[in-house]
Amino acid sequence: MTSSVQRKRVRKSPEDRRAEIVGAAAEVALTEGLECITLRRIAEQLDVRPGLISHYFPAVEDLVAEAFGSAATAELEALLPTEPPDGSALRHLARFFARTTGPSYDDMSRLWLNARHLSRYRPVLRERVLDQENGWRGRLGGVIAAGVEQGEFRTDDPVLTAVRILVVIDGLAVHANTGLRDHPSSVTRLAAATAERELGLSDGTLNPADTTSPTDAPAPTPPAPAPVAEQS
Amino acid sequence: MTSSVQRKRVRKSPEDRRAEIVGAAAEVALTEGLECITLRRIAEQLDVRPGLISHYFPAVEDLVAEAFGSAATAELEALLPTEPPDGSALRHLARFFARTTGPSYDDMSRLWLNARHLSRYRPVLRERVLDQENGWRGRLGGVIAAGVEQGEFRTDDPVLTAVRILVVIDGLAVHANTGLRDHPSSVTRLAAATAERELGLSDGTLNPADTTSPTDAPAPTPPAPAPVAEQS
DNA sequence: TTGCTTATTGGTCGCACACTCAATAGCATC
């Protein structure tokens, strides 16, 4: 795997290398967890020496925060693009719930859970989490406000509504590592149901099932990604 | 603090010592986090040698799970006692929301967040978390069922209602480490409001503010408990 | 008082981690 005899050095521009490192860290964060972002792990991923990672990120905590920010931003961008391609706000919201509630979102749920816990010990990460929360809240609030403008939704305070919806989504997401595969639809729908009520929509208007891609559900969610020897 | 010269051994019965260890671990779990349950840390707390902890818990993971179970069980018992002392189910629920929503519950919120994340890597802990979830769901479902029996509440499926309430509480709890001190009441009340709606109660019936002890709110929530040198 | 069981100690081992820094070698420029 790792070339055994005499390393061949590849020299890249600082910008490229830095981006590469953040990208690798974001991937590790999503698949294995933020605690697995170590100098050795990321270096191995990129086939370089650990010292190089230290060179770009003298303090690992900064890389961890960066990785989370990168992954969360990318997800938000995919979920609620800055410039809505077209179509009604209602369709956007339906898509939003279809994805955030589906099992393919488990990695993301795990990452948020991870980041929120780790924020307890990592100030830099905590700030980044707060930034992202603002971003998500604002973006969702924006879509809702647009819907209100178009007359599709009805609410007094779009941002407050967004917060309430996000709270429910978070409440569902905390079970990403432990299951909650019992009460499926009646509980899973709780998020969309909340939105429908808050926005003055009739039941089922935002039903995720309608907009989910056909081949999506099968995977029964892997139990745990990569326990690693000792996690501390 | 730690006796410097020549340790004086204190010999206790295995049952006592074991309970003592679990108790210390539960305290550390609540105040500093499950990752801080280490052989050395718990030993220091009890003024014994690390080897002794190993003797009672050959695998630390078992102690971690035990500590979480102990803390969570104690909290549930205080929150929703097995045998309701008396009074209406409605009063019990009001008390329940008053406490679970107040800032004094932050340690508990942090612990659940911690446990749910750590479950990703610790199978034993994961099982314990699932056990506790069942316990909480069942206990809350019981209170609701009792309320329905007494005609105070109205719902088709008490347990499903309990799950929905718990989801909202979890959604609020994830912010224990990061804040959410912006939208206070309108968001905080989300849990009780959900319950009121689900149980066919009129708005404000379960208002936490009414049952909160007078001297409760002041503390603006400490930012972080114990960052420790390197947390991994 | 003596003896025995075993709770408790003290020390050690191996591992993974972040962080530091002088030496090295890619590569653009001249």
Add this chain to the structure above:
DNA sequence: GATGCTATTGAGTGTGCGACCAATAAGCAA
């Protein structure tokens, strides 16, 4: 083709962790 800048390496430091085990002494029973 030689030169200089600097991205990259290799080696090393110190810390904290879980796990292991032979030696020790506390306290009960005879």
